[in-house]
Amino acid sequence: MAELEFEKPISQLRNKIQELKEYTKNSSMDFSGEIRILEAKLENLENEIYSNMGVWDRVQIARHPERPTTLDYIERLFTDFFECHGDRLYGDDAAIVGGIAKYKGLPVTVIGHQRGKDTKENIRRNFGMPHPEGYRKALRLMKQAEKFKRPIICFIDTKGAYPGKAGEERGQSEAIARNLFEMAGLTVPVVCIVIGEGGSGGALGLGVGNYVYMLENSTYSVISPEGAAAILWKDASKAKEAAEAMGITASDLKRLDVIDEIIPEVRGGAHRDISQQALYIDEVLTKALETLLKMKPNQLIEQRYHKYMKMGESTFSIQSTV
Numbered sequence: 001m002a003e004l005e006f007e008k009p010i011s012q013l014r015n016k017i018q019e020l021k022e023y024t025k026n027s028s029m030d031f032s033g034e035i036r037i038l039e040a041k042l043e044n045l046e047n048e049i050y051s052n053m054g055v056w057d058r059v060q061i062a063r064h065p066e067r068p069t070t071l072d073y074i075e076r077l078f079t080d081f082f083e084c085h086g087d088r089l090y091g092d093d094a095a096i097v098g099g100i101a102k103y104k105g106l107p108v109t110v111i112g113h114q115r116g117k118d119t120k121e122n123i124r125r126n127f128g129m130p131h132p133e134g135y136r137k138a139l140r141l142m143k144q145a146e147k148f149k150r151p152i153i154c155f156i157d158t159k160g161a162y163p164g165k166a167g168e169e170r171g172q173s174e175a176i177a178r179n180l181f182e183m184a185g186l187t188v189p190v191v192c193i194v195i196g197e198g199g200s201g202g203a204l205g206l207g208v209g210n211y212v213y214m215l216e217n218s219t220y221s222v223i224s225p226e227g228a229a230a231i232l233w234k235d236a237s238k239a240k241e242a243a244e245a246m247g248i249t250a251s252d253l254k255r256l257d258v259i260d261e262i263i264p265e266v267r268g269g270a271h272r273d274i275s276q277q278a279l280y281i282d283e284v285l286t287k288a289l290e291t292l293l294k295m296k297p298n299q300l301i302e303q304r305y306h307k308y309m310k311m312g313e314s315t316f317s318i319q320s321t322v
Contacts, residue, residue: 004060007268010049013042050267053217056240058249059225061217062196066271068278070097070112070155073195076278077285078103078110084141086133090170093134094125095158096206098141103153106289109145111138111206112155115196129162132175135205139179142186151189151289154206159224161202176205183208184308185301189292191285193263194218194250195270210304211288212258214250215277216265220258221248258311 003011017038024031053061061067074081078101085092098111113130116122138154145152161172183190192209198220214220221228225243226236233242247253250262263284270277292300 002065004057004064006049006053006057006060010042010046013038013045017042046267055244055249056225058217059219059243061269062219064269064271065117067196068270068274069117070110070114070157070195072274073155073278073281074101074110074112076275077282078108081110085137087136087140089136090133093131093137095128095130095162096134096138098138100150103151103285103289107148107150109141109150109152110155111141111152112195113158113202113206115157126162128158129160130158130202130205131162131167132170132172135161135175135179138206139175139182142179142183142190146186146188149188151191151292152186152209153285154190154192154209156192156194156198156203156206156220157196157218158199158202159197160199161205173201176201179205180208184304186304187297187300189289189295189300190304191288191292193281193285194220194259195281197224199224208304208308210292210300210307211260213261213263213284213288214253214259215263215270215281216250217269218250219243219248220250220253221246256311 017035020031020035020038024035074097081099081101083097083099087093095114096111097114098109101108101110113128114125115128116125122128142152161167161176163172190209190211192207192212194203194207194212194214196215196218197203198207198214198218200222203220223231225239225246225248228242228246229238230236232238247256250259253259254262261284263280265280266273266276295303
């Protein structure tokens with residue numbers, strides 16, 4: 001499993017323990033006492049490092065190449081998933097997957113950004129950066145869900161919508177804006193979960209919901225730290241400083257009421273134990289649907305409206321100097 005920069009001390013100590021275990025197997029000497037001491041030291045080191053992660057550390061975890069994707073969670077959370085393809089206007093976009101499934105026996109529509117697990121798949125899925133047809137496919141599935149009164153679950157994980165010439169020619173901005181408009185008025189429950197990177201309008205195109213959740217080590221921002229650094233300092237290498245200033249972590253966005261709840265992660269990141277991470281998501285998703293399914297269509301729209309209208313509210317007073 002790939003180790004991140006801040007995890008190197010953990011990796012080094014873990015390797016020492018493994019070496020000592022291997023040596024013990026092939027030797028008459030007993031190092032079990034030393035191994036127990038090192039294992040205790042490893043436990044303390046992991047607690048210290050993972051309990052004090054900085055913003056940039058969380059950005060690296062959100063971008064981890066082995067981080068679970070939408071399809072990983074679909075496999076573990078839903079049954080009878082039937083993937084649907086195409087926007088009925090241009091073509092199919094593999095950067096967004098979606099279809100019909102059952103969640104504990106309840107018919108639902110599941111949609112999410114999809115990255116690849118290797119170079120070949122990343123190229124096919126455009127590294128999880130959708131074209132307009134991806135968002136139009138998502139909207140087609142949402143309107144279908146509304147027609148048949150199925151709740152919608154969206155998994156958000158993208159650096160952003162594809163910014164290339166082809167995407168602009170086919171109406172990238174209009175496609176995202178149309179999704180924002182239509183999602184705001186859907187008469188069925190919509191639950192959105194940021195599972196990795198939530199980048200700019202590309203994330204928002206699947207992000208207008210009654211409840212919006214974030215995994216503990218995911219990020220959600222209007223621009224990537226590299227992009228912000230390039231604009232602010234004309235130097236993309238200052239991405240770490242930009243990330244710390246932008247307020248892109250789950251705790252930052254919970255404090256600002258942009259999200260409703262933080263979903264805890266497996267220690268070290270969701271990629272350490274995908275099945276356990278799916279259970280954490282399952283717990284939150286069950287509670288969300290239990291609440292939303294009791295609401296009438298007009299109540300769902302009103303709740304969604306008030307949720308987004310209160311974002312950015314602030315109170316301040318002006319003192320007269322006269």
